[in-house]
Amino acid sequence: MAERERGERRGKAEGRGFRRRGMGRRKVCRFCADKSMLIDYKDARVLGTFLSERGKILPSRITGNCARHQRHLTLAIKRARTVALLPFSAAYP
């Protein structure tokens, strides 16, 4: 599917060199891997796993999300923040 292809291409942007040289494994977008997993702004539990300790949104570089889902996720997190389900910033680590 579209997401899959996009995920493939992302390998390059991974920052760790152009071709993956065997080491490390490609991260798979969790939302592509599990279609039943929906991105919902009300679901602070899932969204919280994509935040840093400081409450910042983790880059897809780290989480391995595909661009599409990262986009949806970002929007959901921002919505969750406006209704105080998620912090804008957490206490100092």
Place this chain on the structure above:
Amino acid sequence: MPDRRYETLVLLHADLGEPGAKELAERVKKLIEDQGGIVGQVQEWGLRDLAYVLAKQRRAFYVLFEYRSTPKALLEIERNLKLMDRVLRFVSVRQAENAPPTPPRPVAARRPEREESEFEGAAEFEGLNEEVP
């Protein structure tokens, strides 16, 4: 104008207390209906901890309304919500027509996605909201 599927999550002031919050939720429901909206399910999440201090409050009542209305009516609903001073905040989102209705207490009901998701404190929160002392 075609009507659309929306949902609005409303935060009510903690000082209202359980009965007061219920009453206000009822008023919001009336408000939606008065604007020609058809209210589906109304979910009361009860008093929840806020992720940050909001209006000098640490907790608030969360109520979720699912309804259909026209975009125009939504604007009017939002305008009225802004006027209610016991409504701390709200967020309205358009839902896809085919989206499943929100399962009860989504925060607790979602499929466990890590082991910790399992434990009971679900209603409370997951430690991200440690307040600054």
